Amino acid sequence: xxxxxxxxxxxxxxxxxxxxxxxxxxxxxxxxxxxxxxxxxxxxxxxxxxxxxxxxxxxxxxxxxxxxxxxxxxxxxxxxxxxxxxxxxxxxxxxxxxxxxxxxxxxxxxxxxxxxxxxxxxxxxxxxxxxxxxxxxxxxxxxxxxxxxxxxxxxxxxxxxxxxxxxxxxxxxxxxxxxxxxxxxxxxxxxxxxxxx
Numbered sequence: 001x002x003x004x005x006x007x008x009x010x011x012x013x014x015x016x017x018x019x020x021x022x023x024x025x026x027x028x029x030x031x032x033x034x035x036x037x038x039x040x041x042x043x044x045x046x047x048x049x050x051x052x053x054x055x056x057x058x059x060x061x062x063x064x065x066x067x068x069x070x071x072x073x074x075x076x077x078x079x080x081x082x083x084x085x086x087x088x089x090x091x092x093x094x095x096x097x098x099x100x101x102x103x104x105x106x107x108x109x110x111x112x113x114x115x116x117x118x119x120x121x122x123x124x125x126x127x128x129x130x131x132x133x134x135x136x137x138x139x140x141x142x143x144x145x146x147x148x149x150x151x152x153x154x155x156x157x158x159x160x161x162x163x164x165x166x167x168x169x170x171x172x173x174x175x176x177x178x179x180x181x182x183x184x185x186x187x188x189x190x191x192x193x194x195x196x197x
Contacts, residue, residue, distance in 0.1 A: 004138050014168075033063065033187070034185075035059075035185040042173075044178070044179040046176075049077070054192045055073035055178050057070070061159070067130040076122050077177065080171040085097045085167070088138055088164050090162075096140070100116045131152060133150070164181060
């Protein structure tokens, strides 16, 4: 009788373990997104830019291969805001563009991606959703970074590793007037979001 009871207990334990594992897999897809943040200033640019301009990037990486974002900037000293985007690159190193936030006649976004709004001069706010369709191939001098069009997972991996930054370019600072390294703060709804450098 004891042997039969133990066998039934083992089978029940295995059954419950499988059921719990399946439920965890389902919950993983419903988990809240990862919260992202960057403070954009001139001293983060390479080379450093002495400007009064500031900006902020906020984002959430959601399950299902998408991210939502808001980019805000103000006080730009260049008369014309030319472009704003995400680059892959570690702190103090320039890297290739992978996501466009805004463009201008002087610096248009490449063809083949969803419509990119026109930058606003001096200050602006841009919000939207990023998917694989928004990812552009890194080319030119940065082609060795090996990110092709549509490779959203590589962009997210770089962001999670702290190896991506947001910046805003102007006619006065064509390489970028303000920049900020994108940091992973935690999960949406966590209380410990702000962990400043």
